[in-house]
Amino acid sequence: MALLEVEELSVTFRQRGKRTVRAVDGVSFSVDAGEVVGLVGESGCGKSVTSLAIMGLLPRGAGVTVEGRADLDGTNLLRVDRRTMRDIRGRDVAMIFQDPLSSLNPVVPIGRQVTEVLARHRGLTGDAARREAAELLDRVGIPDPTRRLREYPHQLSGGMRQRALIAIAVACRPRLLIADEPTTALDVTIQAQILELLKDLVRDSGTALIMITHDLGVVAGMCDTVNVLYAGRVVETARRRPLFAEPRHPYTVGLLGSIPRLDSSRGERLSPIPGSVRDVLPWADGCAFAPRCSRRTAACVGEPPALVLTHTERTYRCVNPVAPGEARPGAAAQGPAPATTTAGAATDGSPAGEAATTVPPAPREEESA
Ligand SMILES: Nc1ncnc2c1ncn2[C@@H]1O[C@H](COP(=O)(O)OP(=O)(O)O)[C@@H](O)[C@H]1O
Numbered sequence: 001m002a003l004l005e006v007e008e009l010s011v012t013f014r015q016r017g018k019r020t021v022r023a024v025d026g027v028s029f030s031v032d033a034g035e036v037v038g039l040v041g042e043s044g045c046g047k048s049v050t051s052l053a054i055m056g057l058l059p060r061g062a063g064v065t066v067e068g069r070a071d072l073d074g075t076n077l078l079r080v081d082r083r084t085m086r087d088i089r090g091r092d093v094a095m096i097f098q099d100p101l102s103s104l105n106p107v108v109p110i111g112r113q114v115t116e117v118l119a120r121h122r123g124l125t126g127d128a129a130r131r132e133a134a135e136l137l138d139r140v141g142i143p144d145p146t147r148r149l150r151e152y153p154h155q156l157s158g159g160m161r162q163r164a165l166i167a168i169a170v171a172c173r174p175r176l177l178i179a180d181e182p183t184t185a186l187d188v189t190i191q192a193q194i195l196e197l198l199k200d201l202v203r204d205s206g207t208a209l210i211m212i213t214h215d216l217g218v219v220a221g222m223c224d225t226v227n228v229l230y231a232g233r234v235v236e237t238a239r240r241r242p243l244f245a246e247p248r249h250p251y252t253v254g255l256l257g258s259i260p261r262l263d264s265s266r267g268e269r270l271s272p273i274p275g276s277v278r279d280v281l282p283w284a285d286g287c288a289f290a291p292r293c294s295r296r297t298a299a300c301v302g303e304p305p306a307l308v309l310t311h312t313e314r315t316y317r318c319v320n321p322v323a324p325g326e327a328r329p330g331a332a333a334q335g336p337a338p339a340t341t342t343a344g345a346a347t348d349g350s351p352a353g354e355a356a357t358t359v360p361p362a363p364r365e366e367e368s369a
């Protein structure tokens with residue numbers, strides 16, 4: 001059984017006088033113990049809201065509706081009371097945010113922020129807690145940890161602050177760590193170090209990691225399984241290698257086309273996906289990616305594309321997927337639209353004869369007013 005099983009998670013924000021936003025719309029994915037799972041997609045596709053829902057950090061009531069399940073070892077995190085969730089957070093599940101400065105308390109020394117967690121969740125106090133805190137800082141690569149324990153967040157560089165935040169997150173040896181764009185605010189060399197550190201922590205401790213990023217390049221080196229999100233839904237899921245080798249969803253192809261490659265020829269341009277994430281069709285009316293997709297056909301509008309499951313355990317939500325071997329990253333998201341094809345939702349359109357079964361479409365969502 002998976003450590004975390006997210007099933008049909010939906011989050012809706014309703015604010016008086018404003019448009020109802022279905023930020024997450026029937027998202028399902030799972031995470032095994034020790035596995036690194038990526039949630040990837042452009043800004044606004046629902047990555048953070050998904051993780052906040054799992055962590056129980058969305059406001060309850062106040063126009064926010066959370067539906068579905070997020071079972072951690074059989075406990076539905078979406079339905080536990082606040083107190084239980086506070087215990088689970090930190091002890092079983094921890095989160096690292098993009099901006100360490102706003103996640104750390106600016107008026108409390110780093111050391112106390114680590115020892116507080118150790119006291120609360122592992123019952124360590126006094127010298128034992130301080131020793132463990134110093135060991136944790138050492139483990140995340142903060143030099144001179146004993147001195148650093150006495151310092152305040154503003155005395156540390158951005159990279160060191162992110163390391164301190166990771167130390168706090170792993171202090172209780174959580175079974176699941178969620179990292180939401182943990183390197184976006186850092187410069188490139190520091191980014192690589194932090195990713196390396198996360199990889200080491202996962203390998204050494206067996207902690208499962210959900211890596212949230214807008215950058216497929218970040219998941220390239222670390223994720224076992226990748227879920228690509230678009231407009232609140234998972235549009236493709238596959239193990240990392242097959243996803244990079246043979247992306248099937250045109251949006252995944254577009255994301256791959258927007259990352260630099262070492263093997264591209266000189267002068268070859270990156271191929272960003274045309275349009276913006278705001279150019280979406282409501283899922284109720286068809287494929288949300290249709291306004292930006294050069295592979296769209298008449299079958300792409302009218303109703304939401306069903307989720308197709310191939311025998312290689314890949315799923316994608318597309319009626320005219322890229323055939324295996326056809327994708328040159330970037331090709332599907334730009335250039336002239338191909339002639340309309342008749343590929344239907346019941347097959348995966350694959351010349352290689354990938355057997356495909358169709359999972360029934362998600363229930364139609366309510367209209368966004
Ligand atoms: N508190 C909120 N109220 C209304 N809409 C929200 C709220 N939080 C997020 N959203 C909307 O939900 C969508 C997904 O946001 P988010 O999960 O933050 O995206 P990202 O993938 O960039 O992390 C966005 O359209 C965002 O504007």
Ligand code: SF4
Nearest residue numbers: 287290293300318319
């Ligand atoms: S081919 Fe159609 S269903 Fe597939 S991504 Fe493009 S618009 Fe969506």
Ligand SMILES: [Mg+2]
Nearest residue numbers: 047048049181
């Ligand atoms: Mg986000």
